[in-house]
Amino acid sequence: MPEPKFEVQMLHDRVMIKVEKEAGERRSTGGIVIPATVEQSNRLVWGEVCGVGTHARTVKVGDRVLFHPEDRFEVEIQGENYLVMRERDLHAIANERPEHGTGLYL
Amino acid sequence: MPEPKFEVQMLHDRVMIKVEKEAGERRSTGGIVIPATVEQSNRLVWGEVCGVGTHARTVKVGDRVLFHPEDRFEVEIQGENYLVMRERDLHAIANERPEHGTGLYL
Amino acid sequence: MPEPKFEVQMLHDRVMIKVEKEAGERRSTGGIVIPATVEQSNRLVWGEVCGVGTHARTVKVGDRVLFHPEDRFEVEIQGENYLVMRERDLHAIANERPEHGTGLYL
Amino acid sequence: MPEPKFEVQMLHDRVMIKVEKEAGERRSTGGIVIPATVEQSNRLVWGEVCGVGTHARTVKVGDRVLFHPEDRFEVEIQGENYLVMRERDLHAIANERPEHGTGLYL
Amino acid sequence: MPEPKFEVQMLHDRVMIKVEKEAGERRSTGGIVIPATVEQSNRLVWGEVCGVGTHARTVKVGDRVLFHPEDRFEVEIQGENYLVMRERDLHAIANERPEHGTGLYL
Amino acid sequence: MPEPKFEVQMLHDRVMIKVEKEAGERRSTGGIVIPATVEQSNRLVWGEVCGVGTHARTVKVGDRVLFHPEDRFEVEIQGENYLVMRERDLHAIANERPEHGTGLYL
Amino acid sequence: MPEPKFEVQMLHDRVMIKVEKEAGERRSTGGIVIPATVEQSNRLVWGEVCGVGTHARTVKVGDRVLFHPEDRFEVEIQGENYLVMRERDLHAIANERPEHGTGLYL
Numbered sequence: 001m002p003e004p005k006f007e008v009q010m011l012h013d014r015v016m017i018k019v020e021k022e023a024g025e026r027r028s029t030g031g032i033v034i035p036a037t038v039e040q041s042n043r044l045v046w047g048e049v050c051g052v053g054t055h056a057r058t059v060k061v062g063d064r065v066l067f068h069p070e071d072r073f074e075v076e077i078q079g080e081n082y083l084v085m086r087e088r089d090l091h092a093i094a095n096e097r098p099e100h101g102t103g104l105y106l
Numbered sequence: 107m108p109e110p111k112f113e114v115q116m117l118h119d120r121v122m123i124k125v126e127k128e129a130g131e132r133r134s135t136g137g138i139v140i141p142a143t144v145e146q147s148n149r150l151v152w153g154e155v156c157g158v159g160t161h162a163r164t165v166k167v168g169d170r171v172l173f174h175p176e177d178r179f180e181v182e183i184q185g186e187n188y189l190v191m192r193e194r195d196l197h198a199i200a201n202e203r204p205e206h207g208t209g210l211y212l
Numbered sequence: 213m214p215e216p217k218f219e220v221q222m223l224h225d226r227v228m229i230k231v232e233k234e235a236g237e238r239r240s241t242g243g244i245v246i247p248a249t250v251e252q253s254n255r256l257v258w259g260e261v262c263g264v265g266t267h268a269r270t271v272k273v274g275d276r277v278l279f280h281p282e283d284r285f286e287v288e289i290q291g292e293n294y295l296v297m298r299e300r301d302l303h304a305i306a307n308e309r310p311e312h313g314t315g316l317y318l
Numbered sequence: 319m320p321e322p323k324f325e326v327q328m329l330h331d332r333v334m335i336k337v338e339k340e341a342g343e344r345r346s347t348g349g350i351v352i353p354a355t356v357e358q359s360n361r362l363v364w365g366e367v368c369g370v371g372t373h374a375r376t377v378k379v380g381d382r383v384l385f386h387p388e389d390r391f392e393v394e395i396q397g398e399n400y401l402v403m404r405e406r407d408l409h410a411i412a413n414e415r416p417e418h419g420t421g422l423y424l
Numbered sequence: 425m426p427e428p429k430f431e432v433q434m435l436h437d438r439v440m441i442k443v444e445k446e447a448g449e450r451r452s453t454g455g456i457v458i459p460a461t462v463e464q465s466n467r468l469v470w471g472e473v474c475g476v477g478t479h480a481r482t483v484k485v486g487d488r489v490l491f492h493p494e495d496r497f498e499v500e501i502q503g504e505n506y507l508v509m510r511e512r513d514l515h516a517i518a519n520e521r522p523e524h525g526t527g528l529y530l
Numbered sequence: 531m532p533e534p535k536f537e538v539q540m541l542h543d544r545v546m547i548k549v550e551k552e553a554g555e556r557r558s559t560g561g562i563v564i565p566a567t568v569e570q571s572n573r574l575v576w577g578e579v580c581g582v583g584t585h586a587r588t589v590k591v592g593d594r595v596l597f598h599p600e601d602r603f604e605v606e607i608q609g610e611n612y613l614v615m616r617e618r619d620l621h622a623i624a625n626e627r628p629e630h631g632t633g634l635y636l
Numbered sequence: 637m638p639e640p641k642f643e644v645q646m647l648h649d650r651v652m653i654k655v656e657k658e659a660g661e662r663r664s665t666g667g668i669v670i671p672a673t674v675e676q677s678n679r680l681v682w683g684e685v686c687g688v689g690t691h692a693r694t695v696k697v698g699d700r701v702l703f704h705p706e707d708r709f710e711v712e713i714q715g716e717n718y719l720v721m722r723e724r725d726l727h728a729i730a731n732e733r734p735e736h737g738t739g740l741y742l
Contacts, residue, residue, distance in 0.1 A: 007739070256402060468614060516538050516583075528612075
């Protein structure tokens, strides 16, 4: 790996999300549930944000975000899989101190 | 459950709705009827709002809202099922003192 | 019926319409014809408005409105069936003193 | 007919048009040709306007209007059939003194 | 023909075009080529304008216009066939002194 | 050819393009490659502009333009074939002194 | 090659991208991974920008860009293959000093 000099920046309203390892339904370290069959028709899943474009208004790095798996793109960087979504397709966020929390916790 | 520290916040115009337990058609504690076959083509159903995004204009937490089941997304949080809708896809609300009530009660 | 405390309010440009009992084609008390087979391709039908959202501009409670049955949603409240439409999908109204009447009467 | 008290008013840009009796292709009293098979793919037909919504800009009651039969809705009022169209779907008008006439007469 | 009193006026951006007699591919009096099979997938044809709506910006009566036959509507007036198009669907005009001519002549 | 008096003018954002003779893949006089099978799914081709509408902003007569063959219309003028495109569907131009050249030459 | 005098300029928001040689999945000189089967449903790939239209806002020549292969057009210039994309369809860039980097490196 002699040339890791290109750093990634998200464009527009794109959001990059870490992918949980696929291993049947289980609870992740952040309390996030990933169903074994993520393509289940209307079922949303949670992921952790690791990059946002300059047009994203609310979502920040570190937030958990709720999204529909069918809207995702996928990319592999340094052997890790990531998802790419548009912020407008995200339905909810979860973090430690949201401004307009629902009182529901992951 | 040692890490329930992430609180959920709805994004944009998204509305989170509590799901009634499926058990055939019955009247819920709030007088809400859930048909046994909710996918019936044009039939709307009622649910109770438990979270709204900052772009939602009229709907508030605690309101009953009238929606078409086909427009819903689903998410499970702490073992409970919730629906996610866009406010613009909701057709009516019901609460104890609406500003422009129809004179019809649930 | 111990909890009829939730009053319904229509959202956006939604209009709630009373459903005529289905019993073959007959003339209703307001002179309204409901065909026995309402799904007939391009045929419009009349109904009576019993609720309008705050974005509705012309239609008022009590108006008869002309609509295409395919555009309707349905909801049951206290055992009665109602239709839900968008005002922009209504084609005409009829009332006792319209501002721009056609000279045609139901 | 004891209750003909509801007068019809067209909504938005809707236009109500009198239907010619179907009896094979023939020339109407206003010189209007109605083909026996009006559904013919791209063929336009003429009708007489008997009501216009407040958003209609050019078309007036009494005008003949040129339209595509596939764009029509139908309604029966007092036993007579009428068509309902949107003004923007009308292609031409014909009247006794048009402001921008083509020099072509029906 | 005792009642030719209704004069036609085009609406909106509609353009009325004279139809060439169908008789195999031949050159018209204005140098216009009409293919025998006008429905040929991407092939454009020329026609002569005989009426324009008030929203038309460039096209004038007498211009030859280049259009795709699939975009046309048809109407018969006094036994003659005419086409009806929208100006935005026209691709080019040809006349004796165009403001921005291509140097190509019909 | 006694009446070549109608000069062609392109409308709106339409661009007229000269067609290369079809004769298998070969390099044209301007260095332009035309594949033998131009309908190849995503493959773009080059052509020479010979007319532009008044809404075209960048493309000028004499430019080579890069386009997708599927977006084209066709017209025959004086026995020569031409293509008609919309400027917004063009992907690149090539000329002798472009303002924002890529350093790539045909 | 006696006439390489036409220089290419991208139009609108179009971006030209160099194509990696197809030879199974391997790491390119810039650390870019090109899967052997690029058409894999939601999988994004990286490419190097070699030309941008004047409407492109963020992407610059030399950037690596992340895109979905299905959105691409293709063009051959001087025997080399290039892709053409719209900037809005690009999901991320990577360069040596991005303004809003994610901390992830190619």
